[in-house]
Each structure stands twice: as structure tokens, then as C-alpha cells.
Amino acid sequence: MGGQVKSKTPSPEQVLLGDEAVAVGAIDAGITAAYAYPGTPSTELGEYLLQHQARHGGPKASWSVNEKVAYEEALGVSMAGRRALVAMKHVGLNVAADPFMSSALITIHGGVVLVVADDPGMHSSQNEQDSRYYADFAHILCLEPANQQQAYDMTREAFDLSERFHIPVMIRLVTRLAHSRSVVRRRAGRGENGLSKLPDPAEWILLPSFARPLWHKLQVMQQEIRAYTESAPHNVQYLNPQNRALGVITTGVARNYYTENLRDLGFDISHLHIGAYPLPMGKIRNLGSRVDKILVLEEGYPYLERYLRGILPSPVEILGKVSGEVPAEGELNPDVVRKALGLEAREQLPMPDLELPVRPALLCSGCPHHDVFPALIEALSEFDKPLVPADIGCNTFGALPPYSVLESCICMGASVGTAKGAADAGYYPVVGVLGDSTFLHSGIPPLMDAIRTDADMTLLILDNETVAMTGAQPTILPSSRIEALIRGMGVDPEHFHTTEVHPRKTAELAELIRREVKHHGLSVIIARRECIESVRKKGKKKRAEDRQFKQRAEKPHAEERP
Ligand code: SF4
Numbered sequence: 001m002g003g004q005v006k007s008k009t010p011s012p013e014q015v016l017l018g019d020e021a022v023a024v025g026a027i028d029a030g031i032t033a034a035y036a037y038p039g040t041p042s043t044e045l046g047e048y049l050l051q052h053q054a055r056h057g058g059p060k061a062s063w064s065v066n067e068k069v070a071y072e073e074a075l076g077v078s079m080a081g082r083r084a085l086v087a088m089k090h091v092g093l094n095v096a097a098d099p100f101m102s103s104a105l106i107t108i109h110g111g112v113v114l115v116v117a118d119d120p121g122m123h124s125s126q127n128e129q130d131s132r133y134y135a136d137f138a139h140i141l142c143l144e145p146a147n148q149q150q151a152y153d154m155t156r157e158a159f160d161l162s163e164r165f166h167i168p169v170m171i172r173l174v175t176r177l178a179h180s181r182s183v184v185r186r187r188a189g190r191g192e193n194g195l196s197k198l199p200d201p202a203e204w205i206l207l208p209s210f211a212r213p214l215w216h217k218l219q220v221m222q223q224e225i226r227a228y229t230e231s232a233p234h235n236v237q238y239l240n241p242q243n244r245a246l247g248v249i250t251t252g253v254a255r256n257y258y259t260e261n262l263r264d265l266g267f268d269i270s271h272l273h274i275g276a277y278p279l280p281m282g283k284i285r286n287l288g289s290r291v292d293k294i295l296v297l298e299e300g301y302p303y304l305e306r307y308l309r310g311i312l313p314s315p316v317e318i319l320g321k322v323s324g325e326v327p328a329e330g331e332l333n334p335d336v337v338r339k340a341l342g343l344e345a346r347e348q349l350p351m352p353d354l355e356l357p358v359r360p361a362l363l364c365s366g367c368p369h370h371d372v373f374p375a376l377i378e379a380l381s382e383f384d385k386p387l388v389p390a391d392i393g394c395n396t397f398g399a400l401p402p403y404s405v406l407e408s409c410i411c412m413g414a415s416v417g418t419a420k421g422a423a424d425a426g427y428y429p430v431v432g433v434l435g436d437s438t439f440l441h442s443g444i445p446p447l448m449d450a451i452r453t454d455a456d457m458t459l460l461i462l463d464n465e466t467v468a469m470t471g472a473q474p475t476i477l478p479s480s481r482i483e484a485l486i487r488g489m490g491v492d493p494e495h496f497h498t499t500e501v502h503p504r505k506t507a508e509l510a511e512l513i514r515r516e517v518k519h520h521g522l523s524v525i526i527a528r529r530e531c532i533e534s535v536r537k538k539g540k541k542k543r544a545e546d547r548q549f550k551q552r553a554e555k556p557h558a559e560e561r562p
Contacts, residue, residue, distance in 0.1 A: 016184045018177035019044035021148040022087075022115050025155030026059075027052060028189040029111070032082035033060040035070035037441070038470035039089030040124035041178040042117035046087055047471070059192070063467075065476040066412070066441040067092035071099045074112050079204065081196030082110040083159050090118040090129050091411065095442065097134070103168050104138040105214040107203035110193050111162035113155060117173040120299050121331035126392070126409065128329065130300035135170045135277060139218055141225055142170040142277040143234060144252040148182040150275065154234070156187075165225060167218070174299050176331065177253050222278070230282050234275030237283050239290060240268040247291035248341075249274060249284070251304055254297040257337040264343055279304065281311055288312040295340055296320035299332050363397045368464055368501045368529035373403040375506045375527075376431070376460065379513035380405070383429050386517075389418035391434035391443075394468045394531070398433070406433055413442025416459060420450045423457040429517045430456070436463040436482060436526075437475045444489075447524075451490050454521045460513065461526045466534035479528060486524055495523035502529070 016024060023045050026034060036046035049061035064070035067088040077084035088096060093116050100114065116134070119125040135142035143158055145151040151173065158169040202210055229235060247270040250258045255273050262269075272287045274280065288294065288308075294316060296305040302321035309318060319325040325340045326332070335345065363369050376398075380386040390396060390406035391414060399406040408418060416439075419432030434443055439461050450457060463482065467473040477485065483498055495516060499509060509527060516523035 013183055013185050015181050016148055016152075017044050017048075017179060017181050018145070018148050018151045018173055019117070019179070020048045021145075021151035021182075021184045022085075022155045022171060022173065023048040023052070024184065024186060025152040026083075026085040026113065026159075028152075028186060029113075029156045029159040030083055030190040030192040031059045031085050031159070032110070032192045033062075033073070033077045034085040034087065035062060035064045035073045036087040037064055037067045037070055037092055037095075038467050038473045039092050039117075040470060041119055041175040042087050042089045042092075042115065042173070043470045043473075044178070045115060045117075047473075049085075063473055063476070067096040068099060071096040071103070071114070074114075075099060075103055075106075078108050078110040078112045079198060080110065081198075082193045083112075083162075084110065085113050085115065085155075087115040087117075089125065090116055090131050091125060091127065092116075093131055093134055094129075095412065100134070100168070101138050102206055104140050105206060105211055105218055107166045107198075107200070107214070108162055108168060109166075109196070109198050111159035112168040113158040113162060113171060114168050115155075115171045115173065117175070117178045118300055119175050121175065123175055126411065128300070130303055131170065131172050132277060132300065132303045135172070136303075138168075139222060140167045140170060141165065141229070142172055144172045144275050144277070145177060146253055146255045146273070146275060147177070148180075148184050150234070151177065152184045152186065154275070156190075161228070165221060165228075167221075167225075172252070174253055174331075176299075226278050226281070229276040229278055230280045232276040232280070235273065235280045235283055236275075237270075237272045237287065239270045239287070241290060243268055243270065244290065244292055247271065247287050247294045249287070249294055249296050249298075249304065249308075251275070251298040254299050254332050254337070257332055257334045258297055258341075260334045261338045261341055261343060264338075265341060274304065279307055279311070284308065284311050288316045291316070293317040293319060295325065297326065297332065297337055297340065302328070360400065361397060363394060364532055366532040367394070368527075368531065369395055369398060369462060371501045371503050371506055371529070372460075372462055372509065372527050373398045373405055375509035376433070376513060377403065377405050378506070378510035379517065380429070380431070382514070383517065387419075387422050387427050387430045389415045389422065389430070389432050391415040391432075391438050392469075393435040393438050394464070395433060395435050395462045411442075412438050413446060416443045416450065417446035419457045419459065420446060420453075420455045423450075423455040424453070428456060428520075429458070431458045431460055431513070431517060433460045433462065435468070436461060436465065436479060437467040439482070440476050444485075447486070447491075448489060450522050454492075456520050457522060458513065458516045458519075459522070459524045461524065463526050463528040464531035464534065465528070466531045468531040468533060472531060472534040472537045479526075483526065486526075491522065491524050495519055495521065497524075498526040498528060500529060501527050 074084035074086035116131040143154040305320035415432040
């Protein structure tokens with residue numbers, strides 16, 4: 001036990017997505033394991049690590065049933081003295097918030113790095129929440145890369161910081177960085193930590209009498225953490241004493257949009273870039289003492305801007321999202337930043353006068369949901385104002401034309417609890433709709449509630465045998481086990497059905513739904529057919545494996561030739 005083992009020599013330069021740069025940084029930082037739940041824009045991180053594991057045998061990488069479990073698994077690796085990465089999209093951190101918040105108090109043993117990919121502009125998310133607030137809330141360090149190289153370097157450093165301060169460290173990505181590519185220069189990898197037990201297990205037991213001194217320790221340590229961010233190379237300051245009129249503070253990728261406009265400004269501006277939090281107050285005050293106005297450019301919420309109002313004395317004017325110079329919603333880009341800097345809009349290339357067809361988000365052709373929603377509509381047609389709470393996933397498209405049958409999409413698993421609540425309120429009929437992976441992620445606990453009270457509702461699980469929306473990742477349990485799971489939870493077998501989805505069986509499915517809706521108590525229907533994308537993906541994988549097998553089989557014969 002103890003010490004580091006193994007080390008690898010990576011190829012020096014690679015073109016990587018921001019997500020992949022973090023994955024590679026974690027591999028080179030000597031992680032033993034990585035856990036994630038797929039969710040745009042963080043999915044590629046988990047995919048990269050899984051492929052790496054398949055090719056090289058490690059580090060261990062896996063999808064977890066949900067983000068909370070992923071986080072707890074990473075803590076387990078840390079408890080054993082080794083390093084773990086845990087990755088999720090921003091809303092996933094809401095699911096993992098319970099262990100995340102408490103893990104700031106325990107004395108992290110092997111380094112734990114949490115990567116959260118925020119989605120300003122909501123390209124594929126239900127909100128724009130800014131994960132920097134979570135880091136602040138938990139009193140931990142957060143590093144925010146501005147480019148792919150920093151994503152790699154900061155990830156490596158984050159593990160060292162986690163073990164130095166014994167706290168989890170957050171890497172905050174945003175969609176533009178996670179999903180764009182650049183050359184990343186790798187350094188020699190570090191080996192993984194040896195196994196070791198916690199020096200003092202009491203530092204992981206958050207009973208109130210133990211938790212109070214640990215919370216105090218975390219508060220005392222804030223000084224050391226702030227001293228680190230004050231001098232960290234990620235918080236870079238450039239001062240121009242000749243220009244008092246305006247200073248700029250950028251964070252993360254906003255620096256790129258600012259520097260792209262610099263040459264058009266025609267004058268030199270004092271500039272502070274922040275890539276490490278908690279905020280470097282000394283550097284901020286230093287900048288504030290040399291300028292009359294500060295423009296804040298940050299992706300996400302006006303997190304820094306709001307802080308500045310408390311850090312800086314009143315004569316310094318602060319411009320940003322709160323004051324209206326920068327839009328409060330959506331993503332930043334060079335043109336938005338240009339406007340905030342007071343520059344003329346750039347000449348735009350004329351748009352050709354094309355009549356492009358409108359392309360609303362749609363279910364794939366051949367999607368099993370195409371054969372379920374008509375059945376659901378038919379089944380509910382005889383009821384007055386049925387209520388259909390739904391969920392996250394491809395099935396959410398059932399809320400849009402041509403079906404327009406689903407009526408909510410809030411968060412993972414919410415359909416079940418919402419349906420139960422509506423039934424508790426006396427609404428009838430209520431049909432909750434969700435996918436199999438969402439059911440496994442967060443639908444099981446609310447179903448237990450519904451079973452306990454025999455809620456007057458029907459739950460329709462659209463089992464497409466995959467996590468479809470994020471690229472057909474495998475579900476945690478195969479479909480065959482979901483039935484046994486639900487039966488074991490105690491659903492009345494008379495009102496629990498599994499049925500195959502087929503275009504020729506739509507009327508049969510409609511009749512089944514209608515019958516179960518008429519039953520005044522809980523009923524559960526699993527409507528099953530594999531997602532067409534999942535079938536394609538498996539076919540592609542099989543063909544690649546067959547090709548490899550054939551090549552291997554032919555090789556010895558080739559070598560035998562003279
Ligand atoms: S990815 Fe699968 S589940 Fe999603 S719309 Fe396409 S076929 Fe349907």
C-alpha cells in the first residue's frame with residue numbers, strides 16, 4: 001500500500017475537444033477511475049475515457065446510474081487513497097448536490113475532481129444555471145479554463161490541489177469549450193496513487209459533533225485557498241496606468257472574445273483575467289483602484305459582477321449583465337463583447353436570400369415513440385382533459401406537434417412524482433410518461449411513493465433499451481431486469497404489463513392504456529422497442545469488430561508468404 005505506481009508516456013500533441021482535454025488531463029494525472037452520467041455538453045468526456053479503457057485497459061471508466069451515485073463512487077476511490085474524476089452536465093450537479101456539498105467538509109484523501117459542463121444558451125438543457133455558484137456554496141476551489149490546453153493543464157493541477165487542500169476541486173466547462181477542438185500538448189503522465197486507508201476515519205463521519213470542527217477547519221482553510229487563487233497563474237493581471245477610463249475583467253472563455261476585439265479598440269486597457277476561484281480580491285481591488293469603470297465579461301450568470309459590487313468602493317462603476325451592457329441570457333460571442341466595449345458592429349457578410357425550410361427537432365424516422373404516442377392519444381381521447389406529466393429524453397418530443405400529448409418536462413424522473421402529486425390532488429386521469437434510462441436514474445424512488453399509496457395514476461415507461469438522447473449509451477440495467485425490479489417493488493401484478501411496440505399493434509397498446517387508466521389505482525406499463533440509433537450503433541460496432549477479427553485472422557498467413 002501507499003506510493004505511486006505505473007506511469008505512461010503520452011504522445012505529446014493531440015487535437016482534442018475541451019471534454020477530451022479534461023479526460024486526457026485526468027489520465028495523465030494518474031486517476032484510477034472516472035464516473036459520469038451522459039448529458040450534453042459533458043457526454044464526450046465519458047465516451048473518451050470508456051474508449052481509452054477499452055484500448056488500454058484503464059483507468060476504469062463507467063457510466064453511473066445517476067450523478068449522485070457517480071459522485072459517491074468517486075468519493076469511494078478517494079477513500080481508498082486513489083484519484084477519481086466525476087463528470088456531469090450542470091443540471092446533473094443538482095442531482096449530486098447532496099454528497100457534493102458534504103464532501104467539502106470531509107478530508108479528501110485521493111484527489112477528487114468534479115467536472116461540470118454548463119450550457120449557457122441552453123443548446124441542450126432545461127436551464128442556464130452557473131455552476132460557479134455551487135463551488136462558492138460548498139466553499140471549494142473552482143478552475144475555469146479559457147481553452148483546451150488550459151482544460152488539460154487545469155485538470156492535472158486540480159488533482160494536486162484536491163490533495164493539497166483535501167477538498168474536491170471543480171473544473172467548470174461551458175458548451176463552446178467542451179465542444180470545440182484545439183491542439184493540446186501533453187506532458188509525461190503521473191502514475192496512479194497506491195492504495196491507502198484514511199489517516200483518520202473520523203474526518204469522513206459527518207455526525208454533528210464531528211462535522212462542526214470539520215466545517216470550522218474548512219472556514220479556516222479559506223485563507224490558504226484564497227492565497228492560492230491570489231497568486232495562481234490562472235488569474236492574470238495587465239495594468240495600464242495611462243488609462244483610467246475603463247478596465248476589463250474576463251473569466252473563462254470570455255477572454256477569447258475580448259482579445260479578438262482588442263486590436264480594434266485602439267487603446268490599451270487594464271485587464272484582469274480570472275480562471276481560478278474563490279475570487280482574487282487583492283487583484284480585483286488593485287484593478288479597481290486604477291480605473292473608474294470596470295466592464296465584466298463572464299459566461300453564465302453575473303456571478304463575478306455581483307461580487308464586485310461588494311468588493312469595490314462605490315466610485316468604481318461596474319458594467320455588465322446586471323447593469324445591462326452585456327445580455328443577461330444566452331451565450332457571449334465576439335460581437336456581443338464588441339458592443340459592450342463600445343465598438344462599432346463589424347461589417348457582416350451579406351446573407352444569401354435563401355428560403356430555408358424550418359427544421360423543428362423531431363423524432364428519428366423509425367423511432368419506437370412514433371408507435372406509442374398515437375396509441376396514447378387514442379387511449380386518452382375518451383377522457384375529459386387528461387393530465388400527462390412527462391420527462392427528459394427523446395420522448396419529450398411527444399410534447400411537440402404532430403403529437404402534442406405530453407405536458408411537462410422539468411428534470412430527470414419528475415414525471416413520476418408529478419403524476420403522483422396530481423393524483424393526490426384528486427386529478428383524474430393522470431398518465432406519467434418517461435424513458436427507461438430516466439426511470440433508472442430518478443424514477444424509482446417516486447414510484448415507491450406511488451406504490452405505497454396505490455396512487456390513482458398510470459405510469460408509461462417507454463423502454464427503448466438505451467440512453468438515446470445523448471448518443472445511445474447503454475442503460476445501467478438491461479431492459480429484461482427492469483420488469484423484475486418493478487415487480488419486486490410491489491406493483492400489483494394485475495396492473496403491471498410489458499408490451500412490444502409495433503406499428504401493427506398500436507390499437508392493442510391503446511386498448512391496454514385505456515383499460516389501465518380506468519383502473520382506479522396504480523398501474524405500470526412498459527412499452528418496449530429498441531431505439532433505431534442504438535440498433536445502428538450496435539451494428540456499426542459489430543461490423544468494426546468483425547473487420548478487426550478478419551484482419552487478425554489473415555495476418556499470420558500474410559507473414560508466412562515468402
Ligand atoms: S435517438 Fe432513438 S429514441 Fe431518440 S428519437 Fe431517435 S430513434 Fe427515437
